Amino acid sequence: MHREAVIEVSKFARLTFVWVGIIFGAVWAACWLVGIALPTWIDQTFQPPAVALAWSNTLRVIVPLVAVMVFIPINAMFMVLAERRALALFTVRKGPNRVGPDGLLQTAADAVKLLFKEDITPRGADALMFTLAPIVFFAPSIIGVIPLLAAATNNHGLFAVANLPTGIFYVLAVSSIPVVGIVMGGWASNDKYSLVGGLRSAAQAISYEIPLVLAVITICLMAGTLDVVKIANQQAAVPIGDQAVPAGLLGWNIFGGGALVQAVSALQAGAPDAAFRLVAAVLLALCTVLLFLIYITGACAEVNRIPFDLPEAESELVSGYNTEYSGIKFAIFFLAEFTNLFVVSTIAVVLFLGGGHGPFPGFDEAAAAQIERVLHELSGPIGWLFNSLIDGPTLVAALWVIIKAYSLVIFAILVRATLPRFRIDQLMDFGWKRLIPLSLILLIAVTFLRELV
Numbered sequence: 001m002h003r004e005a006v007i008e009v010s011k012f013a014r015l016t017f018v019w020v021g022i023i024f025g026a027v028w029a030a031c032w033l034v035g036i037a038l039p040t041w042i043d044q045t046f047q048p049p050a051v052a053l054a055w056s057n058t059l060r061v062i063v064p065l066v067a068v069m070v071f072i073p074i075n076a077m078f079m080v081l082a083e084r085r086a087l088a089l090f091t092v093r094k095g096p097n098r099v100g101p102d103g104l105l106q107t108a109a110d111a112v113k114l115l116f117k118e119d120i121t122p123r124g125a126d127a128l129m130f131t132l133a134p135i136v137f138f139a140p141s142i143i144g145v146i147p148l149l150a151a152a153t154n155n156h157g158l159f160a161v162a163n164l165p166t167g168i169f170y171v172l173a174v175s176s177i178p179v180v181g182i183v184m185g186g187w188a189s190n191d192k193y194s195l196v197g198g199l200r201s202a203a204q205a206i207s208y209e210i211p212l213v214l215a216v217i218t219i220c221l222m223a224g225t226l227d228v229v230k231i232a233n234q235q236a237a238v239p240i241g242d243q244a245v246p247a248g249l250l251g252w253n254i255f256g257g258g259a260l261v262q263a264v265s266a267l268q269a270g271a272p273d274a275a276f277r278l279v280a281a282v283l284l285a286l287c288t289v290l291l292f293l294i295y296i297t298g299a300c301a302e303v304n305r306i307p308f309d310l311p312e313a314e315s316e317l318v319s320g321y322n323t324e325y326s327g328i329k330f331a332i333f334f335l336a337e338f339t340n341l342f343v344v345s346t347i348a349v350v351l352f353l354g355g356g357h358g359p360f361p362g363f364d365e366a367a368a369a370q371i372e373r374v375l376h377e378l379s380g381p382i383g384w385l386f387n388s389l390i391d392g393p394t395l396v397a398a399l400w401v402i403i404k405a406y407s408l409v410i411f412a413i414l415v416r417a418t419l420p421r422f423r424i425d426q427l428m429d430f431g432w433k434r435l436i437p438l439s440l441i442l443l444i445a446v447t448f449l450r451e452l453v
Helices: 002-045 049-059 063-090 106-116 127-145 146-152 167-173 180-187 194-224 228-234 259-268 274-302 327-352 363-377 380-387 393-417 424-452
Strands: 237-240 241-244
Touching: 002 049, 002 063, 002 393, 049 063, 063 146, 063 259, 063 327, 063 393, 106 167, 106 327, 127 146, 127 167, 127 180, 127 228, 127 327, 146 167, 146 228, 146 393, 167 194, 167 228, 167 327, 180 327, 194 228, 194 274, 194 327, 194 424, 228 274, 228 327, 259 274, 259 363, 259 424, 274 327, 274 393, 274 424, 363 380, 363 393
Parallel strands: none
Antiparallel strands: 237 241
């Protein structure tokens, strides 16, 4: 049994590496083509220069949208396969392993099957609203993730246009739209199970969006900004006196945003209030850990993940709000659910887990310098190809974001494999009677403790 488990884990790891390589290779190729190759060709070919400049600048501006449009479908296919294989691993089963080597192409086959299925609109349904619902549910997944690209790539030049001064406010505003699509789909289906699922989704979103937003606001208050790039970069180093000291793991917001490092530094310097500041820093770190747990809980509820999947609840509502959907419309709902899970995981990485910065002080700089040295040694067309888009800091930041985000996705899959579904009364009680009061208390506590440190 132990040997079989090791084999299955190695297969899952191999599947992950292959698919992640496919995903980000495709995104890199698309960004290079639209942001580097085509503008360079236009600048050298078209006249007058003003017209060529206008076209090349337009292409560079749409690079973030192109990256997201390429990333979302391939990433969703991988996440579906990863969830099925991980669930099989956690429950001692095989999982999909027939289509392609070790089942690598299973979700590609499923996607083709869904696209060729008949698209049925139920008798008595509101056809327009029934069709618009999946679009309303899916569209925010595309536009909501764009500001996070700058934070995930160390504010790379091609994605700097996507960096907004109020980026996290924009992401939260857009992320509240999908519930409208769920309610639309449930009501327009002319089906009692779908309607109940849609109403459950609305009640769940109202209940759990409050603690989630309060957790995010608290971190933004602690960081002093709504800019996702600034929030991520603040976690790389801690200001001590006139210097910014790399803090690694202790600089992340989940552990107080460097408060422990500042308190220990004051203690070493012999400050008279050092012991008091150390106690405040420890309490602040405990508060931020609780905020992270509140965010993860609220995020799982927002994207309808077990144990908060009451809008679907197969044992009660058949399939909830998407019971009557088939073909490509069902595929859009399916695609958006997994994309939303990745988006909330990426938000958690940027706000709480250091963004594109690693847990080891000094490691990122050394790794980036090594990558730059290797890239500079390349020559000819290959050298231009790699140096035109890749640079050390961007690659290191992107790799850390990928590792952290997919780790949270695997954690969500583990939760699905181990926890039962809440009853609807338990779900509402947990949100209103526990999470909301606790998040309000933590907001006040973090505000005061940050000033004391």
